[in-house]
Amino acid sequence: MTQRAKPPVPPSKDSLSVELGGWFKANATGRGIFVIGVIVVALVAGALAQGWVG
Secondary structure (H helix, E strand, O other), X not given: OOOOOOOOOOOOOOEEEEEOOOOOEEXXXXXXXXXXXXXXXXXXXXXXXXXXXX
């Protein structure tokens, strides 16, 4: 008996790339778009909190 080869796994439709040094680059597809939004909101909230406290 021969074993059947498994079908190739399609590439993931969700991807995320974030780069903060050089100041903030973002590439996203699928659900990664939501995560980029969360990161941007967190950065803005952190900047506002730092400005308010300090």
